[in-house]
Amino acid sequence: MLAQQLANGLLLGSTYALIALGLTLVLGVFDKLNIAHGDVFMFGAFAGVAAASFGAPLILAVIAGLVTSAAINVLVERSCFYPLRNAHFLAPMLSTIAFGILLQNVATQIWGSDPSRYPNIEAVSQYEVGGILLSSIHVIILVISFSVMLSVDIVIYRTKLGRALRATAIDPEVAGLLGVNTKNVVLVTFLVAGALAGIAGVLTAVVYSQITPLIGIRLGLIGMVAMVIGGLGNLRGAMIGGILIGLVQVLNDAYLDASYRDLIVFSLFFGFIVLKPAGLFPQPSGNRS
Amino acid sequence: MSRFKSLYFLLLFLTIILVFPETVNAQDTHRIGLCVPITGSGADAGKREVIGAQVAVNEINAKGGIGGTKLEMIFADSGSKPHDAVNAVRKLAGDDKVLAIVGPHYSGVAESTFPLGNRIGIVQVAVASSKPGVAAANRPFAFRNTLTEDKIAVAVAKAVKKRHNPKRIALVVDIKDAVARAIGTKVFPGVLKKEGLTVINEKKPVTFQTGDAQFTAQITKLKALNPDAVGLGALGPDALNIITEARRQGMKQPFFGTAPLIEGNMPEKGGNAVVGTIAGSIWSSQLKDARSVSFIKSYKKLAKTLHPGKFTAKPDYYPVNSYDAVYMIVDAIKSKGIKPGTSDLAKKRIAVKDHFAAMSSFNGIASDGFNKVGDGKKNVHVFEIKDQAWKLIE
Numbered sequence: 049m050l051a052q053q054l055a056n057g058l059l060l061g062s063t064y065a066l067i068a069l070g071l072t073l074v075l076g077v078f079d080k081l082n083i084a085h086g087d088v089f090m091f092g093a094f095a096g097v098a099a100a101s102f103g104a105p106l107i108l109a110v111i112a113g114l115v116t117s118a119a120i121n122v123l124v125e126r127s128c129f130y131p132l133r134n135a136h137f138l139a140p141m142l143s144t145i146a147f148g149i150l151l152q153n154v155a156t157q158i159w160g161s162d163p164s165r166y167p168n169i170e171a172v173s174q175y176e177v178g179g180i181l182l183s184s185i186h187v188i189i190l191v192i193s194f195s196v197m198l199s200v201d202i203v204i205y206r207t208k209l210g211r212a213l214r215a216t217a218i219d220p221e222v223a224g225l226l227g228v229n230t231k232n233v234v235l236v237t238f239l240v241a242g243a244l245a246g247i248a249g250v251l252t253a254v255v256y257s258q259i260t261p262l263i264g265i266r267l268g269l270i271g272m273v274a275m276v277i278g279g280l281g282n283l284r285g286a287m288i289g290g291i292l293i294g295l296v297q298v299l300n301d302a303y304l305d306a307s308y309r310d311l312i313v314f315s316l317f318f319g320f321i322v323l324k325p326a327g328l329f330p331q332p333s334g335n336r337s
Numbered sequence: 338m339s340r341f342k343s344l345y346f347l348l349l350f351l352t353i354i355l356v357f358p359e360t361v362n363a364q365d366t367h368r369i370g371l372c373v374p375i376t377g378s379g380a381d382a383g384k385r386e387v388i389g390a391q392v393a394v395n396e397i398n399a400k401g402g403i404g405g406t407k408l409e410m411i412f413a414d415s416g417s418k419p420h421d422a423v424n425a426v427r428k429l430a431g432d433d434k435v436l437a438i439v440g441p442h443y444s445g446v447a448e449s450t451f452p453l454g455n456r457i458g459i460v461q462v463a464v465a466s467s468k469p470g471v472a473a474a475n476r477p478f479a480f481r482n483t484l485t486e487d488k489i490a491v492a493v494a495k496a497v498k499k500r501h502n503p504k505r506i507a508l509v510v511d512i513k514d515a516v517a518r519a520i521g522t523k524v525f526p527g528v529l530k531k532e533g534l535t536v537i538n539e540k541k542p543v544t545f546q547t548g549d550a551q552f553t554a555q556i557t558k559l560k561a562l563n564p565d566a567v568g569l570g571a572l573g574p575d576a577l578n579i580i581t582e583a584r585r586q587g588m589k590q591p592f593f594g595t596a597p598l599i600e601g602n603m604p605e606k607g608g609n610a611v612v613g614t615i616a617g618s619i620w621s622s623q624l625k626d627a628r629s630v631s632f633i634k635s636y637k638k639l640a641k642t643l644h645p646g647k648f649t650a651k652p653d654y655y656p657v658n659s660y661d662a663v664y665m666i667v668d669a670i671k672s673k674g675i676k677p678g679t680s681d682l683a684k685k686r687i688a689v690k691d692h693f694a695a696m697s698s699f700n701g702i703a704s705d706g707f708n709k710v711g712d713g714k715k716n717v718h719v720f721e722i723k724d725q726a727w728k729l730i731e
Contacts, residue, residue: 049557049558049561052557053554053557056553056554056557057554059551059553060550060551060553153376156376156380160380160381160646160647160648161376161377161378161379161380161417161648162381162602162648163548163574165577165606174585174587181586181587183585185585252550255551256550256551256552256578258548258549258550258574258575258577258578259550260548262378262548263548266548267550298553298554299554301544301545301554301555301558302554302555302558305512305541305544306512306513306545306546306549306555307512307544307546309546
């Protein structure tokens with residue numbers, strides 16, 4: 049059973065990693081937290097479910113979720129961060145709380161408060177590898193999640209765009225002076241962060257079936273925990289933090305009791321904040337991403 | 338006109354419009370309150386309850402009201418949360434001066450509003466709250482027009498034994514929701530044992546939390562127990578996901594539960610995975626008696642204009658409970674000869690309470706009065722999923 053549970057944990061953790069990655073991108077570039085990120089994820093999930101209910105195949109549903117969440121996240125930047133860029137540093141984050149609540153209420157009006165399900169994917173095969181049972185859906189989810197994480201890693205660390213993003217994160221003024229179009233960098237950051245949230249949302253809806261307008265609150269919080277544990281501002285740390293949280297949750301449910309789940313996860317979170325605030329993979333000082 | 342005369346007439350006018358309407362309006366109607374959620378997690382069920390209650394009010398007023406006086410229902414959103422519900426009850430009882438309140442929805446919410454109702458001295462008739470003991474702990478003004486889960490569980494256990502005769506039963510329990518937790522940890526173990534069925538994980542059930550996004554760990558653990566059947570202390574949407582994941586992991590055992598399983602459109606959404614699932618409830622739109630058929634027709638008509646939407650188009654047992662609750666209050670008004678208006682309100686509310694306390698029988702669509710601790714008396718129907726619907730097991 050342990051091997052199976054570890055596989056389950058990896059599956060769950062991979063979606064948490066995508067959420068944490070989106071949060072970390074914005075934090076890294078802006079040094080600010082987008083508290084509406086979980087609700088952006090939720091909207092992407094609903095967009096994917098809506099596309100699938102009209103008969104769209106999985107890949108189109110993922111694209112629908114990705115595009116919707118990317119667009120909403122740009123709206124978050126335009127309405128919560130840009131107008132308040134010279135205000136107190138807390139003001140944009142407080143504004144994203146309100147925006148998130150707005151998204152929850154809009155989603156409830158459109159889709160209702162009862163849980164929505166991704167239409168059944170009928171042709172599901174089972175694969176057994178070394179005693180671990182995985183459905184074809186699980187395999188697809190793992191492939192998509194890890195491909196996206198790898199792609200983000202390659203873009204950030206091996207492309208011109210990634211260098212521009214990292215330069216803006218270190219010092220936007222100097223980056224501007226060196227010819228980086230920081231406005232475009234901001235736009236791309238929010239687009240990519242939103243897209244990651246949307247992909248994670250649709251994958252959550254596909255595998256785990258149940259989504260409601262309130263699902264983003266909890267999963268957004270888990271994403272923040274993963275971000276802290278992995279190392280604030282560290283993209284690779286965020287991915288590892290997400291997978292770690294997934295493993296912890298699954299092993300708790302398998303061997304202890306669901307009532308301890310939040311206690312353990314948030315004790316870990318608190319422990320890191322107090323004892324190792326830089327997380328597992330601290331950023332070098334002066335370098336936010 | 339002199340300035341003093343103008344001032345005099347202005348003061349007189351203000352006094353009239355402030356005082357007189359209170360007197361005039363108080364003569365016009367019998368005023369009751371409705372406190373259910375139309376926002377938050379219970380919004381869809383709450384909207385159906387609003388429609389059900391309004392169907393009753395419309396029927397009563399179409400027949401001339403109560404002794405020629407109109408019945409007026411004032412609504413306040415309980416917001417699916419105890420804090421919001423408490424504020425709503427305060428408003429209905431204090432500002433709107435209603436005679437009695439239909440609602441709330443949720444045991445967790447009732448545990449907050451019932452003590453308030455006792456302090457104010459106003460009857461509340463919950464329309465969804467099946468955690469055992471909630472009304473009993475809040476006498477004398479708390480009533481629940483619902484059936485507690487233990488009574489439904491007995492009927493379900495008998496049906497499961499007859500259908501499958503399982504030797505080993507495993508339980509999966511939601512440890513967050515008050516009702517689901519009570520079903521899984523208190524109700525089912527005792528009921529199943531009384532039927533001679535063995536629960537293999539009574540002390541350590543497989544657990545999860547309401548609204549969990551995934552159940553892979555739980556199902557892997559459940560599969561390792563190798564039960565013959567699985568009992569669910571779960572709400573419908575979670576039960577659907579649990580069963581779907583179980584089928585994905587190759588489990589073929591039957592699942593069963595009580596009334597909360599019937600929420601969430603499991604037959605329509607679950608496909609082949611949920612065929613054979615057994616649950617019990619106090620009413621279903623499949624029932625063919627004349628009153629159920631008439632109610633369904635009136636409900637569907639009103640649902641096109643009041644809270645229209647795909648989640649409110651068809652009635653389930655929640656709007657039936659609210660419909661019957663309105664008629665119960667009307668019964669109290671008629672029997673006790675309560676006059677319309679807000680004068681002597683405290684005495685009128687006590688009269689309603691006394692009538693409810695003595696209501697050991699009632700001819701509702703799915704309501705038969707209350708027992709000694711204020712919980713509803715109802716028949717139980719057991720259903721099984723077949724052909725994408727809950728089918729009555731005769």
